Amino acid sequence: MVEPTDALVRPFVASRCDGDVLPIHRPVSRAMQAGLRLGLIDPVVASIVGPMPFQGPFGIGHECIAQVTAVGDSVSDLAVGDVVVVPWAVSCGTCPECRQGLTAKCSTMRATSPGGTLAAFGFGPSSGPWGGMTADSLRIPFADHMLVKVPAGVDPLRVAAASDNLADAWRAVVPPLRERPGGSVLVIGGGGAHRSCPCLRQSCDGAPNAVPAKGSVFNHMYL
Ligand SMILES: [Zn+2]
Numbered sequence: 001m002v003e004p005t006d007a008l009v010r011p012f013v014a015s016r017c018d019g020d021v022l023p024i025h026r027p028v029s030r031a032m033q034a035g036l037r038l039g040l041i042d043p044v045v046a047s048i049v050g051p052m053p054f055q056g057p058f059g060i061g062h063e064c065i066a067q068v069t070a071v072g073d074s075v076s077d078l079a080v081g082d083v084v085v086v087p088w089a090v091s092c093g094t095c096p097e098c099r100q101g102l103t104a105k106c107s108t109m110r111a112t113s114p115g116g117t118l119a120a121f122g123f124g125p126s127s128g129p130w131g132g133m134t135a136d137s138l139r140i141p142f143a144d145h146m147l148v149k150v151p152a153g154v155d156p157l158r159v160a161a162a163s164d165n166l167a168d169a170w171r172a173v174v175p176p177l178r179e180r181p182g183g184s185v186l187v188i189g190g191g192g193a194h195r196s197c198p199c200l201r202q203s204c205d206g207a208p209n210a211v212p213a214k215g216s217v218f219n220h221m222y223l
């Protein structure tokens with residue numbers, strides 16, 4: 001541990017996001033490299049995954065359930081043995097962006113991230129020195145803010161995607177439906193977040209009228 005607000009955790013369930021495929025699927029990462037050089041991809045992508053996207057080796061994985069193995073002196077809400085969700089983005093919890101719930105935009109972490117855009121697990125050194133969640137041990141800064149305890153009685157396997165895909169799907173589906181009760185949801189894409197959307201749609205008000213448009217190239221777009 002480095003700071004008294006740190007905790008160490010041991011991941012024991014790690015799930016796969018499509019974002020994990022990119023670093024190990026060379027045809028995709030090479031196409032991204034070419035796209036950046038030709039100016040066809042927004043340069044902000046390079047600030048997240050590096051100017052030569054996903055040049056390894058580095059630890060991958062940004063969804064896990066973990067057990068707390070050590071806590072710093074200033075950590076008050078966690079104890080060794082707690083089972084926790086580890087969010088994919090590293091955030092401080094106190095900056096203006098974090099107070100709005102925009103933790104992936106945390107200005108504290110952006111200021112210290114090598115790429116200047118994002119601090120996260122599993123995306124390589126441009127997003128910071130945090131490593132990937134397919135690891136035996138992770139250092140978690142701002143642990144009281146970052147780590148979310150899994151409620152007693154909840155099977156960790158059922159919330160394995162809560163670090164990223166499940167929360168992403170919730171954000172895309174539930175708040176808009178609260179503003180438009182009974183509205184329909186069109187899901188474009190076939191990744192884990194997209195598969196969660198119909199379930200959230202149904203649990204939101206009981207109407208299973210989400211329409212999945214599987215296989216679309218617009219992988220992270222929701223309409
Ligand atoms: Zn992801």
Ligand SMILES: [Zn+2]
Nearest residue numbers: 092095098106
């Ligand atoms: Zn912050």
